[in-house]
Amino acid sequence: MDTIYAVASGGSVAGVCIVRVSGPRAKQVALKLMPGKKLPPRSPVVRRLFDSGGELIDIALVVFFERGRSFTGQETVELNIHGSPAIISKLLSEIGKFPGTRAAQAGEFTRLALEYGNLDLTQVEGLGQLLVAETEEQRRQAMRVFDRGIGKLVDNWRKSLIKAASTLEVAIDFSDEDIDLDWAEMFHAPLRMVLDEINAEIEGQQVRKSVSSGFEVALVGATNVGKSTLLNALAGREVAITSSIAGTTRDVIEVRMNLGGYLVSFLDTAGLRETEDDIEKIGMSAGRRRAENADLRVVLLENPGDSAPTVLDTDDIVLVGKMDRWPNMVGGVSGQTGQGVSQLVERITKILSGRVHGQGVIVSDRQAAALSDAAKVLKNVVNVPVSEPELVAMDVALVIDSLDCLIGRVDVEDYLDEVFSSFCIGK
Ligand SMILES: Nc1nc2c(ncn2[C@@H]2O[C@H](COP(=O)(O)OP(=O)(O)OP(=O)(O)O)[C@@H](O)[C@H]2O)c(=O)[nH]1
Numbered sequence: 001m002d003t004i005y006a007v008a009s010g011g012s013v014a015g016v017c018i019v020r021v022s023g024p025r026a027k028q029v030a031l032k033l034m035p036g037k038k039l040p041p042r043s044p045v046v047r048r049l050f051d052s053g054g055e056l057i058d059i060a061l062v063v064f065f066e067r068g069r070s071f072t073g074q075e076t077v078e079l080n081i082h083g084s085p086a087i088i089s090k091l092l093s094e095i096g097k098f099p100g101t102r103a104a105q106a107g108e109f110t111r112l113a114l115e116y117g118n119l120d121l122t123q124v125e126g127l128g129q130l131l132v133a134e135t136e137e138q139r140r141q142a143m144r145v146f147d148r149g150i151g152k153l154v155d156n157w158r159k160s161l162i163k164a165a166s167t168l169e170v171a172i173d174f175s176d177e178d179i180d181l182d183w184a185e186m187f188h189a190p191l192r193m194v195l196d197e198i199n200a201e202i203e204g205q206q207v208r209k210s211v212s213s214g215f216e217v218a219l220v221g222a223t224n225v226g227k228s229t230l231l232n233a234l235a236g237r238e239v240a241i242t243s244s245i246a247g248t249t250r251d252v253i254e255v256r257m258n259l260g261g262y263l264v265s266f267l268d269t270a271g272l273r274e275t276e277d278d279i280e281k282i283g284m285s286a287g288r289r290r291a292e293n294a295d296l297r298v299v300l301l302e303n304p305g306d307s308a309p310t311v312l313d314t315d316d317i318v319l320v321g322k323m324d325r326w327p328n329m330v331g332g333v334s335g336q337t338g339q340g341v342s343q344l345v346e347r348i349t350k351i352l353s354g355r356v357h358g359q360g361v362i363v364s365d366r367q368a369a370a371l372s373d374a375a376k377v378l379k380n381v382v383n384v385p386v387s388e389p390e391l392v393a394m395d396v397a398l399v400i401d402s403l404d405c406l407i408g409r410v411d412v413e414d415y416l417d418e419v420f421s422s423f424c425i426g427k
């Protein structure tokens with residue numbers, strides 16, 4: 001096994017940079033850089049690091065982790081050096097001179113952590129998202145996954161499935177006797193509960209996925225109601241052309257922003273009106289399509305009492321635009337004066353947060369696919385009367401298999417042993 005090394009901290013020039021060395025020779029390599037010195041485990045020490053010619057490279061804070069006590073599970077040394085490109089490249093090239101060392105590949109430290117069992121597959125996914133999280137909600141969501149949120153769910157489901165499977169054992173054992181078992185109560189009910197929970201997870205996945213990829217909020221309404229002006233106010237810069245000429249906006253204009261912790265793309269669309277202009281018609285139909293597919297619509301009205309010119313979902317927000325033209329007006333918005341803009345932002349954030357919260361943990365398509373596999377088999381099991389317990393037991397094992405795929409625990413023998421520990425297959 002190679003000893004791998006790489007910069008483990010952020011990219012650009014910084015006060016401190018962490019170079020991680022991990023593998024069987026990590027300590028040996030580090031000791032070579034500090035002749036005559038020792039490295040106590042898990043206690044940071046300040047060390048002068050020298051190159052092979054005896055020239056001082058840097059004065060570093062060095063932490064040594066023994067095998068089994070590190071992130072990767074391998075012997076690891078973390079060298080906290082000064083973050084200049086010259087020091088970094090000098091140190092990396094010195095480390096690279098030692099036999100048995102090589103530069104780590106992308107994600108290789110995490111891969112080692114997965115192989116060692118320090119992280120499960122979903123935690124690896126969570127970590128990936130955590131490292132690129134830009135908004136508060138992305139951080140929160142990724143942290144839940146990284147903190148083994150999915151692993152904990154799977155543990156509970158697994159327990160219920162195994163418990164239900166053990167009732168099958170009773171059935172098999174007593175199959176020759178005439179005992180009337182309450183299958184609904186003993187077997188189907190707990191499985192149905194697991195199925196409901198899995199389905200709820202799958203249902204919430206799309207909305208949670210939007211936390212990472214961004215929600216789309218469309219601004220719609222008749223021409224000239226102030227949509228583009230509102231977009232500019234929300235963005236804090238002039239992104240869209242505004243004018244008193246009706247039909248100014250033609251293309252869909254998209255601006256991404258961090259809205260109260262949520263990544264949101266606002267879509268400014270062409271105002272809706274009767275028109276003979278072919279290009280404007282194209283713009284209107286493109287806008288309508290994007291608005292229909294958006295997560296939320298904000299409809300601006302010209303006058304109080306006007307009706308919305310578009311089909312609405314329950315959450316959609318309808319407001320009078322240019323509210324400054326209506327003294328004593330409450331609940332409108334004005335992109336020009338800024339009135340009602342922060343209330344609108346608050347309202348949107350509240351709606352998004354209502355959709356995201358209390359909705360489980362799974363985020364990625366891979367996770368949803370593994371759960372769908374599990375749900376498909378489980379659905380059959382809960383709806384079919386148990387006439388052949390051995391076959392049903394195999395289905396339960398399949399469900400556990402899908403859950404194991406979800407968290408990357410792929411040792412099939414492992415769960416088969418568990419589920420069938422007291423079973424006599426083929427009885
Ligand atoms: N008084 C007042 N005027 C506004 C406000 N918002 C926009 N306007 C004016 O209304 C006109 C139309 O504004 P836009 O933002 O271009 O309207 P729009 O809805 O994007 O129009 P289209 O792109 O044609 O659909 C411009 O002359 C703006 O200066 C507002 O809040 N108050």
Ligand SMILES: [Mg+2]
Binds near residue numbers: 227242248268
């Ligand atoms: Mg416009």
